[in-house]
Amino acid sequence: MPPLPSGLPESVDDGEDLARFLTQSGHYKQQKVLPSAFLPSTKDRATSVSRHGGEPLERLKTLGVAxxxxxxxxxxxxFKASDARLAGLEVNADEPPERHALVKGWPWVDSDPQFQKAQQKEKALQLASAAGVPLLFGA
Incomplete structure (x- = not known):
């Protein structure tokens, strides 16, 4: 399989770092990421992430701004791709944009929205726990 435009392989390895960008203050506290940061979009039923760890920080910020x-x-x-898979979710490359991936496989129960929300929050809590302390960029 040829590499993606970014040069990354199409398959997302368990050991790969993933970054979920925090665009709302309600998605984190100083010492922890909140589960709401990971909940899927209702539009595509997935959570958008970038295939990048905390270093180099400037590159991470550039990806985040985009x-x-x-x-x-x-x-x-x-967090690691393996963390998502341990929560029963999938991680799939989704370029463009560069280094983009989607966390998919979230529970979707149209007939019972409350149950659906509880199931999604349980998985999001696993990801938030794995992520630990957020990497905050400051002003």
Whole structure:
């Protein structure tokens, strides 16, 4: 399989770092990332992430600014692809944009929105726990 435009392989390895950009202050506290940061979009039923760890920080910020698309960029939650898979989710490359991936496989129960929300929050809590302390960019 040829590499993606970014040069990364199409398959996302368990050991890869993923960054979920924090564009809302309600997605984190100083010492922890909140589960709401990981909940899927209702539009595509997935969570957008970048295939990048905390270093180099400037490159991470550049990717974050592009991903934020004009929204405030507070920081990033860094976790491993294996953390998503341990939560029963999938991680799939999704370029463009460069280094983009989607966390998919979230529970979706149209007939019972409350149950759906509880199931999604449980998985999001696993990701938030794995991410630990957010990497905040400051002003």
């Amino acid at each position: 991903a934020a698309n004009g929204r405030a960029l507070h920081g990033a939650a860094i």
